[in-house]
Amino acid sequence: MEKACDRIEWGYLKNVMLTMGFPDKLVSLIMDFITTVSYSVLINEARGEWNEIRIGRNGPMLSHLFFADDSLLFARASIEKCCVIKEVLHRYEQGSRQRVNFAKSAISFSPNVSLEARQQIYAMLGPWGGGGRRT
Known part of the structure; x- marks a missing residue:
């Protein structure tokens, strides 16, 4: 899957936030949030159209x-x-x-x-x- 965050350089984003005066703790929290991704998709449960x-x-x-x-x-x-x-x-x-x-x-x-x-x-x-x- 292609995500918008695939086109962002994480180090650049972090430096921009720090340069703009964001507190270190907030920058760390934001970086943890945007660089840690998980998805869960539930499909096919009732209809059984996609078989193994x-x-x-x-x-x-x-x-x-x-x-x-x-x-x-x-x-x-x-x-x-x-x-x-x-x-x-x-x-x-x-x-x-x-x-x-x-x-x-x-x-x-x-x-x-x-x-x-x-x-x-x-x-x-x-x-x-x-x-x-x-x-």
């Missing part, structure tokens, strides 16, 4: 992985599942006022997904899938 997938023949079942400010989303390679993901991301953007960072986004497919299915998914996702890397 198995990662490999004997691998674990996964629907998502979150690392700091990065997200990996797993779903079946189908138009229906991509529509669900697209809707979830759209609702997240609307609710959080954040945007998907397409420059840092990618779509990956299992080798078992046909070229036709891949092309249909790219076409359906439009800017949601076309702005990043395709693998």
